Amino acid sequence: MLPLQGVKVLDLSSVVFGPLASQTLADYGAEVIKVEPPEGDSTRHTGPAAEPGMAAVFLGSNRSKKSVALDLKQGAAREALMALVAQADVFMHSMRPQKLGGLGIDPQTLIERFPRLVYAGLHGFSQHGPYAGRPAYDDVIQGMSGLASLMQMQSGEARYLPTIAADKTCALVAAQAILAALFRRERTGRGGFVEIPMFETMVSFNLVEHLYGNHFEPPLAEAGYPRVLTPWRRPWRTADGHICMMPYTSLHWRRFFAEVGEPALAEDPRFVDIAARTQHIGELLALAGGFVARGSTAHWLATCERLEIPAAPVSRLEDLPRDPHLAATGFFAELDDPRMGRLRFPGVPVRFDGERAPVRMPPRLGEHTRESLVAAGVPGAHVDALIADGAAIVPSA
Numbered sequence: 001m002l003p004l005q006g007v008k009v010l011d012l013s014s015v016v017f018g019p020l021a022s023q024t025l026a027d028y029g030a031e032v033i034k035v036e037p038p039e040g041d042s043t044r045h046t047g048p049a050a051e052p053g054m055a056a057v058f059l060g061s062n063r064s065k066k067s068v069a070l071d072l073k074q075g076a077a078r079e080a081l082m083a084l085v086a087q088a089d090v091f092m093h094s095m096r097p098q099k100l101g102g103l104g105i106d107p108q109t110l111i112e113r114f115p116r117l118v119y120a121g122l123h124g125f126s127q128h129g130p131y132a133g134r135p136a137y138d139d140v141i142q143g144m145s146g147l148a149s150l151m152q153m154q155s156g157e158a159r160y161l162p163t164i165a166a167d168k169t170c171a172l173v174a175a176q177a178i179l180a181a182l183f184r185r186e187r188t189g190r191g192g193f194v195e196i197p198m199f200e201t202m203v204s205f206n207l208v209e210h211l212y213g214n215h216f217e218p219p220l221a222e223a224g225y226p227r228v229l230t231p232w233r234r235p236w237r238t239a240d241g242h243i244c245m246m247p248y249t250s251l252h253w254r255r256f257f258a259e260v261g262e263p264a265l266a267e268d269p270r271f272v273d274i275a276a277r278t279q280h281i282g283e284l285l286a287l288a289g290g291f292v293a294r295g296s297t298a299h300w301l302a303t304c305e306r307l308e309i310p311a312a313p314v315s316r317l318e319d320l321p322r323d324p325h326l327a328a329t330g331f332f333a334e335l336d337d338p339r340m341g342r343l344r345f346p347g348v349p350v351r352f353d354g355e356r357a358p359v360r361m362p363p364r365l366g367e368h369t370r371e372s373l374v375a376a377g378v379p380g381a382h383v384d385a386l387i388a389d390g391a392a393i394v395p396s397a
Helices: 019-029 056-061 075-086 096-105 107-113 138-144 148-157 165-188 198-211 250-258 263-267 274-279 279-291 297-307 319-324 324-328 369-375 381-387
Strands: 009-013 030-034 065-072 090-093 118-123 191-199 242-245 333-337 341-345
Touching: 009 019, 019 030, 019 056, 019 090, 019 118, 019 165, 030 075, 056 165, 065 075, 065 333, 075 369, 075 381, 090 165, 107 118, 107 191, 118 165, 138 148, 138 165, 138 198, 148 198, 165 191, 165 198, 191 198, 242 297, 250 297, 274 279, 319 324, 369 381
Parallel strands: 009 030, 009 090, 030 065, 090 118, 118 191
Antiparallel strands: 333 341
16 A cells, blocks of 8 residues: 555646655545646657657656646636545646636635645746746756756856756645645644745755855855866766766775875875865866776776775666666666557655555546536536536547
């Protein structure tokens, strides 16, 4: 039995921030009903697809869910949505807050009507500041939260990370916050409103190490953790490739310098302890990189294993499904779909009681509209009328 079995989540979010959060809840056992507009989530059309509406980016953050498609511009569809909300433990959305009142799904309205409901607002910015209600996407938040500036500090050019870091990080925080709200409800019997703003979440994320000397007043050093900002913090070039190598402790560095025939460097005042190494990290890594370039990748992997220095080769994304550890742990899941053929998914990373939760197919648009509305108490004839009027959508034949 998975921890969230019996918990019902109604997810009106789109793109990646919200869908990845609800996918995490689905992985933990919740029944997640994804409520989509008639055209579906935009990610249904982002990336390669073996079937229209089932593109790669959609598959990546919508596994193990159900899909109900409603045109919430129509009053009848909004009434049907209320039937679903009445049975839900969690209601979540990523819409701009000013749009909610017109649909009758603002937090005050729903929590007053359903006191046990956990209402999660996944916003770009907190509603309590001047940025409230602004639209936000990953690139915008990477820039505003300091990530692009960190890239400039390291490389000389302001850039985004080559991953949707804000969407994915904030999704995990959203799942965590929803779980905390559910835990509080189990103690108090009441739900409530939890807000997860992307901007504040990513500022918090970035400043764990990068507030640095600005923790103090007056500052004891500039903001930014030097060890991760030096341009030399990168895979080191070897004689025939690259290696990810991490001498960290004083023992690691003593062993490394002895191995390269320069044991005296371990006593160099610049490198003698972690405080000194942090202050002179660029010099240290540049020096070490020069030594590493003399040997092959295989040489250094074997050497680091012997010296107990953390090291690994650089893996390509397409090689990960064949990684021996991931293969041995059964991490990747493969599903056979009658229309799309064989599909591969990353598995659920955590295990409960030694078992990994199963991965189920992401839903086709409106695949569960009829069954979910009927299960929520909407009469079948009324569901048929909603479909006929275009207020509810089911997959076309």
